[in-house]
Amino acid sequence: MAFVLHVIKYSPIKMTLSIFALWLCSVCCDTVGQIAFKYAAVAPKNQKNWHYWLALLSSYWLWIGISAYAIGFLFWIAFLTLLPLSQAILLGSANIISVMIVGSLVFKEQLTPYRVIGVSLITIGVILVGIG
Amino acid sequence: MKRFYIIGFACLLLFDTLGQTGFKFSALNAKPLDYSLEWVVRILSNKWIYLTTLSYIGAFFTWMVLLKKAPVGPAFAASRLQIVSVMLVSIFIFNEPLTLTRALGAVVIISGIIFLAIAEKKLSMKQ
Numbered sequence: 120m121a122f123v124l125h126v127i128k129y130s131p132i133k134m135t136l137s138i139f140a141l142w143l144c145s146v147c148c149d150t151v152g153q154i155a156f157k158y159a160a161v162a163p164k165n166q167k168n169w170h171y172w173l174a175l176l177s178s179y180w181l182w183i184g185i186s187a188y189a190i191g192f193l194f195w196i197a198f199l200t201l202l203p204l205s206q207a208i209l210l211g212s213a214n215i216i217s218v219m220i221v222g223s224l225v226f227k228e229q230l231t232p233y234r235v236i237g238v239s240l241i242t243i244g245v246i247l248v249g250i251g
Numbered sequence: 252m253k254r255f256y257i258i259g260f261a262c263l264l265l266f267d268t269l270g271q272t273g274f275k276f277s278a279l280n281a282k283p284l285d286y287s288l289e290w291v292v293r294i295l296s297n298k299w300i301y302l303t304t305l306s307y308i309g310a311f312f313t314w315m316v317l318l319k320k321a322p323v324g325p326a327f328a329a330s331r332l333q334i335v336s337v338m339l340v341s342i343f344i345f346n347e348p349l350t351l352t353r354a355l356g357a358v359v360i361i362s363g364i365i366f367l368a369i370a371e372k373k374l375s376m377k378q
Contacts, residue, residue, distance in 0.1 A: 153323050160318035175315060215331065219324030228322040233370035238328040240363030247356025248334050 134201070141198040142210050148191025149214040150221050155184035157226060208249030215242045252320070252375060259317040260329060266310035267333035272340050273303030325367050335360050 159181035163174030175181060199207050219238050222228045276299040281290055294300050317326055335357045341347040 153327050156315065157318050157323040160315050215328050218327040222322060222324035222327075226323065228324050229374065231370050231374065233366050233373060234325050237363045237366030237370060238325060240366060241328045241331050241360050242363075244356045244358070244360030244363060245331050245334055247359060248338060248353050249356075251350050251353040251356070 138198070138201050141194050141201065142213075145191055145194040145198055145211065146214045146217055148187045148194060150217045152184045152187035152191060153218045154221055154225055155180045155187060157222070159184060205250045209246050212242050212245045212249070215245065252371075255320065256317075256371070259313060259321075260332070262313045263310060263317065263330060264332055264336055266306045266313060267330070268336040268340060270303050270306035270310060271333070271337045272344065273299045273306060275341075275345065277303060325370065329364055329367055331360060332364055 159175055159178045162178050162180060163171050166174050195211070198211070202210070215238060219228075219230070219234075223230050277294055277297055278284075280297045280299060281293040284290065314330070338349075338353060338357060342349050
């Protein structure tokens with residue numbers, strides 16, 4: 120957040136807006152992709168072996184997820200052309216937090232203290248390795 | 252349940268790491284980089300790109316099996332363990348430098364995963 124405010128303060132507004140828009144689109148695509156994958160994984164009920172995989176491959180959730188990832192990939196590449204990799208990873212790791220929040224809203228996944236601490240630590244760790 | 256998660260995430264980690272390593276080997280073997288048809292042919296005529304493709308397919312199926320039971324939020328965070336394994340591969344195979352920040356990051360990621368494991372244990376004991 121401090122970094123985003125820093126960018127807004129010191130760079131031309133147009134550049135800032137496009138970085139922000141690309142970041143938002145990229146994080147949204149990742150989140151939609153993972154939520155769709157979860158829907159796809161739990162949708163085929165009472166099916167075993169190859170029946171399960173057949174039902175999975177014909178589930179529209181799976182293809183929504185794959186499309187979201189394909190589109191998100193393009194946003195991410197565009198985002199990377201505007202920012203250095205370390206700063207991009209810093210912002211991009213927001214998808215870990217957003218998947219957790221949306222997952223808890225959509226699938227009633229409990230946000231226990233241990234889970235929140237664990238996910239936060241992983242996010243910080245990813246940022247540290249990215250800054251490297 | 253515990254065994255399901257350990258085996259599942261171990262497979263995911265293996266496929267993800269193989270995939271990234273394969274990409275790097277493909278890129279190295281296809282040098283020099285010139286946006287031409289020859290470059291694409293050099294990539295496609297090397298075994299590494301096929302290992303990478305197989306790894307990605309393997310990672311996809313493993314992820315779908317994991318998501319049948321695992322909560323997507325914590326699982327997505329836990330899958331970032333691949334950053335640590337890819338970092339180790341980059342140090343030992345590609346001789347990239349290990350900085351203090353990156354080592355600290357790896358430790359923080361692993362401690363986050365330990366917290367997630369404790370969270371799952373507590374939740375399964377409640378039920």
